[in-house]
Amino acid sequence: MGPGTGALPPRAFFTSDAASLSLDGAWRFHLSPSAAAAPAGVEREDFDDSGWSTITVPGHWQLQGHGSPAYTNVQYPFPIEPPFVPSDNPTGDHRLTFDLPSGWPSDEPAALRFDGIDSCGRVWLNGAELGVTRGSRLPSEFEVGHLLRPRGNVLVVRVHQWSSGSYLEDQDMWWMSGIFRAVTLLSRPRGGVADFHLHASYDHxxxxxxxxxxxxPEVLITVPELGVQDARSAEVPVEPWSAENPRLYDGFVHTAVERVPVRIGFRTVAIEDGVITINGSRVVFRGVNRHEHHPRLGRAVPRETALADVLLMKRHNVNAVRTSHYPPDPHFLQLCDEYGLWVIDECDLETHGFGDLGWEGNPSDDPRWTESYLDRMRRTVERDKNHPSVVMWSLGNEAHTGRNLAAMASWARDRDPSRPVHYEGDRECEYVDVYSRMYAPHEEVEEIGRREDTNARRRTLPFILCEFAHAMGNGPGGMLEYRELFERYRHVQGGFIWEWIDHGLEADGHYAYGGDFGEKIHDGNFVIDGLVFPDRTPSPGLVEFAKVFEPVRITGTAQSIRVESHYDHVSLDHLRFDWVYEVDGAEVASGSLDVPAMTAGEHAELQVPQLPAASGEGWLTVRASLATATTWADAGHVIAWGQIAIAEAAPVSPVTAVELVGVGDVLSLGPGEFDPASGLLTRIGEHPVQGPRLDLWRAPTDNDRGSDAPDDRAWREAGLHRLQHRVIEVGVREKALVVRTRVAPPALGFGMLADYHWTADGGRLRLQLDVTPDGEWPCTLPRLGLRLALPAELTTVEWFGAGPGEAYADSRQAVRTGRFKSTVDDLRTPYVFPQENGNRADARWLQITAGGRGLRVSGEPVFDFTARRWTTEDLDAARHPDELKPREHVHLNLDLAQNGLGTASCGPGVLPQYRLYAQKASFSLTFTPLS
Incomplete structure (x- = not known):
């Protein structure tokens, strides 16, 4: 249960002008089913590995044809008997023969550095054992200068999948093994820079x-831009570093024999009156939790992929990252310094599986584990201490509480008093500086904001949500209401969405999740819970995040525009403001908006521009975009936008019921034909149709399936997925067709009365649907609307309403009112686990056509719709997107409403105002065939 043996003391991560050699690349590899079965003598230089396979380092052996990944969230995949692990312990032997580059200083010390080995590595060089590493996502260095030779160096690393360290690494991720981060040989010249800690504070x-x-003593700092030369300390005027303006000063730390380039950001983190300030200003963390993941490479994330993450974050108004639940590859923090992200740097520690045992035997309070805990904290802090982006240390995650965590906090605070200490598991806040919670519902955050906590210590501390708004599948809902709390209470300072990326692994034409590799113990698709899909395509959840947490708020009325700055530090000088005026979705005017200079936190009221008179529904959209290019986005990138209603739509021309109902083998009314037995529409114009019928079901989302009392379970127990329709009456009147039905689940006594009232005039067919609950309904409704099937050739969709993306009751801030066009296929959101998706909201009208022929649907005044090539039942049954096969129809839902999304996959459910209950309702639509 110790931290390892033989390693050098931890130190800062840096590169220098001293010689170095990357040992990444192709290594010889052999996997054994257990340590006992591993070949003997692999450390010998004359060992014959010619029959072994080849593996890429960095990499996981499970992703290179040796064994399989396995996913668990909480459960350990082995018996809990600390510090012991199973004898059947897959063991991977890695061997590399390398030569030193010409000019390598042969008489100098050298360090062999491993940035990450999962979970335990035993290391030999040229037959000599160097030591043992534990702490998978932390660096280990070994002194090797005395062992090196110019040619034919033999490096051997035996990696065990399980070790005592595995008990501290139960972090809601794929269990995958190997040397998954860089391996580097570093010359360490005598008299060089062994280690350093830069202190760069800012007095605002x-x-x-x-x-x-x-x-x-011989180590000095030089910063030419600041006139600092060969100094140990200096005080100079500077521009501070912040996530909004990541100003870095290039310099170098040096001795007579070694020079280390550094990038220095001046900033001061403090807690004042229970509020976190940086450079004297309150900050709000609009953050994400980021596991390291690549769909083919696992945690061996290439640097270009890490850069893609940072660029996506910046472009979607993310300003902070919690490195869940371990320090990231060190190059990621360099990117955070350069591009500007606040970072909570988390130690490589989680013992969540002990929670299933009531925390009995948990290492966090066991003195035998103290040194392992402290070693992990030391290696985290020492490696990352020189990054301005790191503004808080986190002890780890979900390891309960105990003396070892308290010792980590004490050590970190003594070693680096410039940063607060975070740990959510210290619920009493006995040894942390920040009160932190996971998935606290809105009402609890409200109580914390009002300082109504019964714990006196917690009432004095800043509060953050280290995890909230679980981004699993379709969602999260309710982000807007969290943002309002962050803005209402000064010491409620934001949070970190769980999480950044879906951890899908490429397999068999789809992205695999828990159980897809035959794991006996797994947690299914709970690993698919990010704001971006595995290929880093933004999900609708990320687009919603960008809108909800935009740093500029644009609102207004038909007379005035309000522009508010929600930046923490910078002014609005880097932005330009433009407007466009659209009537019925068509642009009629545009221009630029003159916004006065505003510092962080200020606002201004502006007059609405002179707009041309036009008949129709008028919307003014104002956008704030980058005036010039930055390192992370081009000029014109939209930071924020707001939409203001200027003119109301003209009333919909009513259907005046002039057509008579024709009676015969079919019932005819205007452009429609109906089945006389069921009253269902069978044709409209030249197009055969099936329906529409009342529909109450949706393919449950991950959030519907979550929580202790999931909506999905209640809906299925209520039989809403298998409703049956009884026709009570098909009534033919002179100018109306009235179809009365009862829709109900089998074996139960409640249902819904649904009356369809059809009228027609001038080639239009109008439906008024009246629904009335019958009996005592036990649950909310998934949806309330109509379902019909159209010919498969109708593939082009155009609408005037909210778009361009999907929207739901509690996740719709990112859509605007306009005129949009798509295909049926492109309306789909391909969630890794299939579920309800693709809803477009507030449509005034919809056209679904092929070559101009098809169907127009108009609302009175609006409706929601989805269109897809498979049924809701197909979507409900599928477990991967490639299981969804196009049917012979386009299936169209026309909805009055859907239940909200919430975040109950791990967190609070749907807020009361977004729940859809069974109640009396009316819904009117007009159908017009297009030819």
Missing amino acids: VSGLGRLSITAA
Whole structure:
């Protein structure tokens, strides 16, 4: 249960002008089913590995044809008997022969550095054992200078899948093994820079930056831009570093024999009156939790992929990252420094599986584990201490509480008093500086905001949600209401969405999740819970996040526009404001908006521009975009937007019921034909149709299936997925067709009375649907609307309403009112686990056509719709998107409403105002065939 053996003391991560050699690439590899079965003598230089396979380092052996990944969220995949692990412990032997580059300093010390080995590695060089590493996502360095030779160096690493360290690494992710981060040989010249700690604070009152270095006496700092030369300390005027303006000063730390380039950001983190401030200003963390994941490479994430993450975050108004639940690859923090992200740097620690045992035997309070806990904290802090982006240390995640965590906090605070200490598991806040919660419902956050907590210590601390708004599948819902709480209460300072990316692994034409590799113990698709899909395509949830947490708020009325800055530090000087005026979705005017200079937190009221008179529904859209290019986006990238209603739509021309109902083998009314027995529409114009009928079911979302009392279970127990329709009456009147039905589940006594009232005039067919609950309904409704099937050739969809993306009752801030066009296929959101998706909201009208022929649907005044090539039942049954096969129809839902999304996959359910209950309702639509 110790931290390992033989490693050098931890130190800062840096590169220098000293010689170095990357040992990444192709290694010889052999996998054994257990340590006992592993070949003997692999450390010998003359060992014959010619029959072994080849593996890429960095990499996981399970993703290179050796064994399989396995996913669990909480459960350990082995018996809990700390510190012991099973004898059947897959063991991977790695061997590499390498030569030193010409000019390598042969008489100098050298360090062999491993940035990540999962979970335990035993290391030999040229037959000599160097030591053992534990702490999978933390660096280990070994002194090897005395062992090196110019040619034919033999490096051997035996990696065990399980070790005592595995008990501390139960972090809701794929269990995958190997040397998954870089391996580097570093020359360490005598008299060089062994280690250093830069201190770069900023006084927001004086504007002075204070720079100093803690290192050996011969180590100095030079920053040419600041006029700092060969110094140990300096005080100079500087521009501060922040996530909004990541100003870095290039310099170098040096001795007579070694030079280390550094990028220095001046900033000061403090807690003042229970509020986190940075550079004297309150900050709000609009953050995400980020596991390291690649759909083919697992946690061996390439640097270009890490950069893609940072760019996507910046472009979607993310300003903070919690490195869940381990320190990231060190190059990711360099990107955060450069592009500007606040970072909570989390230690490589989680013991969540002990929770299933009531935390009995949990290492967090066991003194035998103290040194392992402290070693992990030391390696985290020492590696990352020089990054301005790191503004908080986190002890780990879901390891309950105990003396070892308290010791970690004490050590970190003593070692680096410039950063607060975070750990959500310290519920009493005995040894942390910040009160943190996961998935606290809105009402609890409201109570914390009002400082109504019964714990006096917690009432004095800043509050953050280290995890909230679980982004699993379709959702999360309710982000807007969280943002309002962050803005209402000064010490409620934001949070971190769980999480950034779906951890799908490429397999068999889809993305695999737990159970897809035959795991006996797994947690299914709970690993598919991100704001971006596995290929890093933004999900609708990320687009919603960008809108909800935009740093500029644009609202208004027909007379005035209000522009509010929600930046923490910078002014609006980097933005330009433009407007466009649309009537019935067509642009009629545009221009630029003159917004006065505003510092962070200010607002201004502006006059609406002179707009041309036009007949129809008028919307003014104002956009704030980058005036010039930045390192992370081009000029014109939209940071924020707002839409203001200017003119109301003209009333819909009513259907005046002039057509008579024709009676015969079919019932005819205007452009429609109906089945006389069922009263269902069978044709409209030249197009055969099936329906429409009342529909109450949707393919449940991950959030519907979540929580202790899931909506999905209640809906299925109520039989809403297998409703049956009884025709009570098909009534033919002179100018109306009235179809009365009762819709109900089998074996139960409640239902819904649904009356269809059809009229027609001038080639239009109008339906008024009246629904009335019959009996005592036990649950909410998934949806309330109509379902019909149309010819498969109708593939082009155009609508005037909310778009362009999907929207639901509690996740719809990212859509605007306009005129949009798509195909049926492109309306789909391909969630890794199939579920309800693709809803378009507030349509005034919809056209679904092929070559201009098809169907137009108009609302009175609006409706929601989805269109897809398979049924809701197909979607409900599928477990991967490739199981969904197009049918012979386009299936169209026309809805009055759907239940909200919530975040009950892990968190609170749908807020009361977004729940859909069974109640009396009316819904009117007009259908017009297009030819």
